Amino acid sequence: MKRIILLLAMGVAIFMASCTKEGPAGPKGDPGTNGTNGVNGEDGVDASITCGECHDLSDGLVAIMAQYEHSKHYETETAFEGSRGTCSPCHTSQGFRGMITSGYFNDLAYENPAPINCRTCHKIHETYTSEDWNFRTTAPVRSRNDSVNTTWDMGKGNTCINCHQSRNISPMPNLASTDSIKLTSSRFGPHHGPQANMLAGVGKSSCVEIPGSVNYMNSSHTNLLTDGCVTCHMGAPVGTLAGGHTFTMYNESEGYALNGCTPCHTTADAQALIENSQTEISDLLTQLQTKLVEKGLLKADGVSIVTGKKFPQVQMAALLNYLTIIEDKSMGVHNVKYSKALLTNSYEALN
Numbered sequence: 001m002k003r004i005i006l007l008l009a010m011g012v013a014i015f016m017a018s019c020t021k022e023g024p025a026g027p028k029g030d031p032g033t034n035g036t037n038g039v040n041g042e043d044g045v046d047a048s049i050t051c052g053e054c055h056d057l058s059d060g061l062v063a064i065m066a067q068y069e070h071s072k073h074y075e076t077e078t079a080f081e082g083s084r085g086t087c088s089p090c091h092t093s094q095g096f097r098g099m100i101t102s103g104y105f106n107d108l109a110y111e112n113p114a115p116i117n118c119r120t121c122h123k124i125h126e127t128y129t130s131e132d133w134n135f136r137t138t139a140p141v142r143s144r145n146d147s148v149n150t151t152w153d154m155g156k157g158n159t160c161i162n163c164h165q166s167r168n169i170s171p172m173p174n175l176a177s178t179d180s181i182k183l184t185s186s187r188f189g190p191h192h193g194p195q196a197n198m199l200a201g202v203g204k205s206s207c208v209e210i211p212g213s214v215n216y217m218n219s220s221h222t223n224l225l226t227d228g229c230v231t232c233h234m235g236a237p238v239g240t241l242a243g244g245h246t247f248t249m250y251n252e253s254e255g256y257a258l259n260g261c262t263p264c265h266t267t268a269d270a271q272a273l274i275e276n277s278q279t280e281i282s283d284l285l286t287q288l289q290t291k292l293v294e295k296g297l298l299k300a301d302g303v304s305i306v307t308g309k310k311f312p313q314v315q316m317a318a319l320l321n322y323l324t325i326i327e328d329k330s331m332g333v334h335n336v337k338y339s340k341a342l343l344t345n346s347y348e349a350l351n
Contacts, residue, residue, distance in 0.1 A: 053130045067237055067245040073116040082113025090163035090193075093120040099162065100137050105144060121159050135159050141196070145169050145206040152200050157228020164229065166190035166197045166206045166324065173208050173317040180310035183297075188305055189323035198328045199228060201338040207324050208317035212345025219337045224264065235260025274333055281325070281332030284343035288322050291350045318346035 054061070068074050081087035085107040088095030092113040097120065098106050118124050123132050138158045143150035145166050154161055169190060171181050190197065190206065197205040201218035209216050225231045235257060237244030242257035250256050261270040292298040296306055297319045305319070321342040325332070332339040 050128050054132060063237070063240065064245050066240040067243075068118075070240055070246045071248065073247070076115035079113055079115040082110050085109040088113065091116075093117055096120050096163070097136065137162070141165070143197070143204070143206060145172070145190075145197075150200075150204050150206075152196055152204065154196070154199070154228025155226050156230040157225075160229040161196035164193040164195040166194040169206060169320065171316075173313045173320055175208065175210065175313055175317060177313050180312055181316045182310045183305060183307045183316075186305045186307050189320060190327055192327055194324050194327050195229065195330070195334060197324065198330070198334045198339065199225070201335045205324070205338070207321045207342055209342070210314060210317055210321070210345045210349045212341070212348045214341040214344045216341045217337050219335050220264075222335060222338075232260035277333055277336040278331040281336065281339050281343065284340065284347070285322065285325060285331075288318065288343050288347045288350075291347055292319055292322060295350055314349050318350050321346045 078087075078091050080091075082092030082095060088108055088110055089099040089105055090096065092110055093116055094110050094114055095106065095108065096116070098108060121136060123134050123136055126132055135156065136159065138156055140151050140153040141158050141161050143152065143165060145168050152158075152161060152165075167190065169188075173181065194206070197207065199222060201222050202209070202216050233243075233247045233249060234245070235243045236259035237246065238251065238254050238257045238259070240246065241251040241254055242248050243259055248257070249260075256271060256274060258265075258267050258270045261267075265273065289298065289302045293300060293302055295311075295315055296309065297311060297315060298304065299306055311319075325339050325342065328334060328339075
């Protein structure tokens with residue numbers, strides 16, 4: 001009986017709830033009290049001011065851009081080499097930055113190799129301030145051909161000599177060996193940029209110092225140019241054609257850019273020293289080239305290397321010395337005394 005009464009009570013409650021309707025809203029209440037005003041914060045830095053430290057299109061920046069457009073780096077004729085792992089560290093911007101980060105030579109290939117540009121050598125868009133113009137590195141650089149024993153320190157020029165040095169030479173001639181060397185590659189030698197080797201000179205060049213009538217010594221550039229390449233090649237520019245960020249020392253319309261030389265030489269003396277040195281080294285190169293052709297290491301064109309034959313160590317050493325000075329491209333200016341000794345003693349050895 002109690003259960004029936006309970007069920008009836010619940011049914012009545014449900015019926016009454018279903019018949020109940022919500023009434024209209026009551027009148028709006030009075031507004032509440034306003035909160036305490038906060039303290040105004042400081043305004044943030046205008047982003048355009050930060051960008052403007054570099055992106056101001058000042059005359060100086062425009063001039064640098066114009067100079068760079070006259071450089072070999074800008075021409076990007078060899079950027080395609082960045083698709084090859086062993087070439088990318090010096091032929092691409094990504095590869096160079098990777099080499100600096102890893103502390104030595106890497107071998108990564110890139111699907112979209114970027115040519116050498118501002119970001120390659122400078123820390124562009126890393127701090128978004130004028131500090132982005134700082135060099136990525138000025139740390140001493142190890143020789144690729146003798147990374148265990150040979151390190152160079154050329155100040156600001158260290159940025160350049162990470163790449164402007166001889167690659168690993170194989171096989172490396174050894175005057176102490178009586179075994180002949182078989183040339184198997186037409187690309188034997190230092191490759192296209194052994195400027196650091198020649199500037200470093202005695203004992204650090206990766207050349208073979210064959211004994212002969214001329215003592216091995218360095219010219220003054222080796223010790224006086226504390227910033228190496230930068231001192232002369234980035235001297236005050238001549239318009240947009242030479243010096244500065246063109247990195248070149250010569251232009252057909254203006255001649256030699258000697259602003260980097262004048263702290264030590266007068267313009268006339270610098271001009272004469274360049275011309276005399278290049279004439280002397282050119283003559284010695286021609287003399288050695290003729291002998292290398294005669295000995296069968298170079299073909300009759302005086303350029304192509306003969307492969308598939310064995311040659312004595314000293315002859316291979318003479319060939320390496322010849323190729324290094326050719327590829328240095330200064331015709332002795334970087335280190336004329338050392339160049340003269342290498343060429344003279346190599347020629348004597350072939351006789």
